[in-house]
Amino acid sequence: METGGQKGSNPGAEITIPGEKGAEKYYVKFEHPESPFQIWQEKLAEDIYRKLDVPVPETKVVLLTRGATKVYGHASLLIEGESKSEKEIQSLPSWKKGFIADALLANWDIPAAPERNTTVGKDGKVYRIDNGGALLFRARGERKKKDLFGKKVPEIETTRQRYPGLTKADIKEQVSLLEKRLSDEEIDSLVEGVRLPKEDREYLKKTLKQRRDYIIHYFSKY
Numbered sequence: 167m168e169t170g171g172q173k174g175s176n177p178g179a180e181i182t183i184p185g186e187k188g189a190e191k192y193y194v195k196f197e198h199p200e201s202p203f204q205i206w207q208e209k210l211a212e213d214i215y216r217k218l219d220v221p222v223p224e225t226k227v228v229l230l231t232r233g234a235t236k237v238y239g240h241a242s243l244l245i246e247g248e249s250k251s252e253k254e255i256q257s258l259p260s261w262k263k264g265f266i267a268d269a270l271l272a273n274w275d276i277p278a279a280p281e282r283n284t285t286v287g288k289d290g291k292v293y294r295i296d297n298g299g300a301l302l303f304r305a306r307g308e309r310k311k312k313d314l315f316g317k318k319v320p321e322i323e324t325t326r327q328r329y330p331g332l333t334k335a336d337i338k339e340q341v342s343l344l345e346k347r348l349s350d351e352e353i354d355s356l357v358e359g360v361r362l363p364k365e366d367r368e369y370l371k372k373t374l375k376q377r378r379d380y381i382i383h384y385f386s387k388y
């Protein structure tokens with residue numbers, strides 16, 4: 167049942183459901199009438215983060231009944247933790263561990279405002295909790311122009327200063343994991359695992375491979 171109201175700019179609600187360990191609270195973003203596929207590509211972004219060992223909450227796309235209407239929603243398990251300032255978040259190892267993944271996904275809102283778009287859990291890890299602005303969409307649901315999510319990855323230069331203390335060794339480790347974990351076959355499988363139009367799926371497969379290769383080549387001399 168709904169136990170809390172909308173947070174952020176998109177339609178949503180806090181929902182509490184029974185779980186194995188008792189009541190579990192999720193924040194659910196409902197599909198936007200003008201961009202119904204955004205919730206699916208947000209799920210894809212989180213699947214890619216998990217492949218790259220970057221902490222994100224447990225998430226799933228669910229079909230809910232609201233009044234007389236059935237609607238899909240992106241459900242994200244609420245992480246218990248503490249509010250932290252931007253500088254406090256940026257000082258944690260798991261923050262800078264997501265630099266390459268954030269750049270790959272063009273997830274601009276994470277480095278721009280970590281205090282709003284991440285949560286520090288009780289385990290001390292930084293969880294990227296709001297990923298609606300990754301990949302093809304901006305946070306409010308507008309589509310990015312193709313030059314803003316294309317084969318080049320300007321984010322590795324434009325956002326790098328947002329990850330204080332990031333070393334060459336850190337970057338080499340992240341790029342190595344990218345190369346090992348996101349093969350062509352794995353990218354295809356992840357993209358096919360979400361409900362998106364065929365045109366979008368094909369574009370994502372091609373572009374994610376190009377962006378992966380761009381990053382690997384960019385840092386090949388490190």
